[in-house]
Amino acid sequence: MSQYSDYVPPIDLLRNRVILVTGAGQGLGRAAAIAYAKHGATVILHGRTVKKLERVYDEIDALGAAQPVIYPLDLEKAQEGDYNQFVQAIADQLGRLDGILHNAAFLYGPSPMEYQTLKQWQSLLQVNLMAPFALTKACLPLLKAAPDAGIIMTSSTQGHHPAAYWGGFSVAKAGIEALVKIQSDEWSALPALRINALIPGVVNTPQRAATHPGEAKENLRQPDDLMPVYLFLMGMDSKQVRGQVIYC
Numbered sequence: 001m002s003q004y005s006d007y008v009p010p011i012d013l014l015r016n017r018v019i020l021v022t023g024a025g026q027g028l029g030r031a032a033a034i035a036y037a038k039h040g041a042t043v044i045l046h047g048r049t050v051k052k053l054e055r056v057y058d059e060i061d062a063l064g065a066a067q068p069v070i071y072p073l074d075l076e077k078a079q080e081g082d083y084n085q086f087v088q089a090i091a092d093q094l095g096r097l098d099g100i101l102h103n104a105a106f107l108y109g110p111s112p113m114e115y116q117t118l119k120q121w122q123s124l125l126q127v128n129l130m131a132p133f134a135l136t137k138a139c140l141p142l143l144k145a146a147p148d149a150g151i152i153m154t155s156s157t158q159g160h161h162p163a164a165y166w167g168g169f170s171v172a173k174a175g176i177e178a179l180v181k182i183q184s185d186e187w188s189a190l191p192a193l194r195i196n197a198l199i200p201g202v203v204n205t206p207q208r209a210a211t212h213p214g215e216a217k218e219n220l221r222q223p224d225d226l227m228p229v230y231l232f233l234m235g236m237d238s239k240q241v242r243g244q245v246i247y248c
């Protein structure tokens with residue numbers, strides 16, 4: 001459990017803020033998008049499958065929260081120009097960006113490294129490491145213009161403590177933690193811009209079900225259980241928290 005698990009966010013924590021959530025169509029991304037919208041944010045719902053994003057859009061709309069925006073982009077295929085187009089669309093449509101939750105992730109079932117292919121590693125590194133880097137970089141002009149911008153990267157236990165059979169996924173997530181340290185160091189003179197990583201731990205999501213089939217789900221934490229930490233790190237109350245890797 002994190003030291004921020006008991007955080008009680010004010011209901012207007014993210015009022016007038018524009019927050020981008022990647023992989024918002026299911027699991028933790030969906031829960032975070034809804035939590036941010038409930039706390040006042042206009043949320044940009046990024047993902048791969050439009051139908052899933054539309055369902056989350058409808059859930060947020062039904063809450064009477066600020067109208068979200070859907071932006072599909074396959075992070076495995078995206079090139080620099082696609083990221084620039086994405087950011088231009090945010091600037092044109094919403095005029096600002098106050099935070100990013102890099103949540104989208106992709107993995108293959110665990111296997112010994114000798115059976116993992118170069119193509120698999122390319123996909124794993126592309127979606128889980130290079131895309132968060134490229135998207136953050138493209139968004140920087142908007143983030144630097146924000147009064148208080150929070151960036152959250154998502155790591156995993158396998159990234160923090162690389163272990164057998166997690167191969168390219170572990171390496172990508174370990175890379176994310178290194179990226180956070182480097183970027184935070186570079187932003188030490190920019191108090192309005194902060195970046196942290198969080199490690200969800202075991203949570204009942206479609207990804208967990210895919211990697212651990214047959215596991216009893218009733219004892220697992222649900223995505224909503226983690227939202228105090230996700231809200232804390234995105235809002236002003238975490239202004240002094242910088243370059244940290246936080247376990248949920």
Ligand SMILES: NC(=O)c1ccc[n+]([C@@H]2O[C@H](COP(=O)([O-])OP(=O)(O)OC[C@H]3O[C@@H](n4cnc5c(N)ncnc54)[C@H](OP(=O)(O)O)[C@@H]3O)[C@@H](O)[C@H]2O)c1
Nearest residue numbers: 023027028048049074075076104105154156202203205207
């Ligand atoms: N659940 C856990 O126990 C656990 C534990 C440790 C860390 N985490 C981390 O927490 C984050 C969320 O996990 P989760 O369990 O909620 O995952 P999830 O249910 O698998 O959701 C992942 C999301 O990423 C999107 N995505 C995957 N590949 C993509 C691509 N090429 N382009 C764009 N979007 C893509 C998916 O979109 P589509 O549905 O459209 O494919 C999906 O919405 C991940 O970073 C994960 O590594 C989770």
